[in-house]
Amino acid sequence: MSSAVGTPGPARRLVAQAGLLDAETAGADVAPAIARDEVASACAAISVLRHVATYTYQVPITRMEHRLVVIPRRVHGDQRRIEHRFRVLVDEARDPTLLHTGTDAFGNTVVDIHAHGVDDRISFETTAVLSRVLGEPGPRWHHGAVDPRTALTSPGAALSRAARDTDGPGGDTDRARRVMARVAEHVAYGKGATGVRTTAAEAWDMGRGVCQDMAHVMIAMCTELGIPARYASGHLVGEGASHAWVEVLDAATGAVTAFDPTHDRVTDLRYVTVAVGRDYSDVSPTAGTVWADAASGGRLEIRKEFRVVSVGMRKREEEHDAANG
Template sequence: MSGQQVTTAIEDLLGLPAGTRVGYQITQRLGYTYDGAATALRHRLVVVPPRRHGDQSVRESSLVVSAPAAEVTWQRGADGLRVAVIELARVPPRLDFDVEVTLERLVGGPRPALRATALGGRRLLASTPLTAPDAALTAAARALRAEDPLLTARRFCAWAHSHIRYVPGSTDVTTTAAQALTRGSGVCQDQAHVMLALCRAAGLPARYVSGHLVGDGPSHAWVEVIVPDGLPGRPRQAAPVGLAGLPGAVAVAFDPCHDREADLRYVTVAVGRDYTDVAPTSGRYTGTGRGLLRTTQRVSVLAVHPPDGRFPKSIDDRE
């Protein structure tokens, strides 16, 4: 399939009617090579999405570790985070983690729901080391803030997009929002951190999203802003299991890298306070060997299931 066909098919996702189900597949390899001895490995992977996130549902998932002796345990973190912890007494010269996930999104389905306490809780309002605002970010947040939280979010998204040029390699995972703003450049992670800093400076709860953009190579990052469910002009959505009967909040996703609301081109893997919470791969080991990471991934649309119940149509089919 040529690049132009991929682009056309991806753009077709924007015009699908409500009730359409879209199937996706994530195929990913995280490969480490070690140039010396390494023992007592404890590794953390955040690469498999929660079973449900708003209109997104995981159908199947697998994680295969190339070392047969590795022990894998799964943990659940805040915001539905799924964490794989891999432990290995002796690390081979090459260690691969292969991930495959199939999932589905429902056009017009519910947004991610939260308890109403998320609107005033410190967890999503308090700054983190990566999102602490400086004087410039604080002043921008005050100037851009509106009464409507969604209008505020749109303004913050556009501001982060216009003030941080996308320049690969210009920052790293330790770069703060204030540092990225001073440099005026960064990557999607930095644009998300800048938008988070603005939100929190304005008292608007928000969280960092780690995921994938269909048709893009590397992992992507964007922001979810938490607003009351049933804002004026927007109907209240049905409360999910576990939140029934409670006044609630919903998450609305914005991508400051592209200055737009997130849509069906986006697949969420994890959400947290900032990058540190949801880093796809991290860990520690003992030894003199240095580990070098190489990653490959592909996120593709498998099929589109029309709401009228017709036979599913491959995204590659052309009428």
């Protein structure tokens, strides 16, 4: 399912299929996914996200307070949240849980949950329909509003030295591209070696980590070089877990570019941004506290599907036209 996209501006927007959100919530596959290679060469896309986080407990929970950052931002540069639905389910039934939806200091959508009397399981289900059109203005960035240094992105001596050795001529975007390549070269992807409290300096010294570690390392190096950088959390087509990358502000041009050091590339329509912050702790998808009458070990299970269901192919058409005179 693809449609041609013509001139720049609002006319380039694709139209989401009617009833797509309802169908996704019901689990009906009414819109098959577009192949990843086709998405990568497109200039506009409609995508669907369904994310379910389920906590299972060994004993009944008397009280729960939870913070969720799982709903994609309403507007983020060329990304628009067309519609979304958020549900709390306990034992597969709608629960009259008290929840409040607002925004944090970074403009992210945050849901605060207050639940009582959870027997053994509670689920948080997010469904969203999103659109992206390449070439539209990038994300807004109020640089300097917060201190970019955090415990997770402090570089340490070895990482600071590596940042300076990597730096060279050019604007912030070109310099950040070199940093990304250096991170991808030095830090090998591997699960189990790091955790949510692993710092950028520790990940660099180990030379191993997951996407959040590589994002922290790149942010630390960019900050060391005076390049504004921030953490981005979201999803990538074809990957089961959430993903992390880095947004960089070019101070001279005002342009914001998203770099994915895990894959050593600039992001494209295969990505959807949920939240931005200084590091992982600002945008952790799920965090909270539970109370019980006895010790309770909890288990978190994430089920996610993110797929692109419609694309505009203006890029490919223009290349074909140019090749044929």
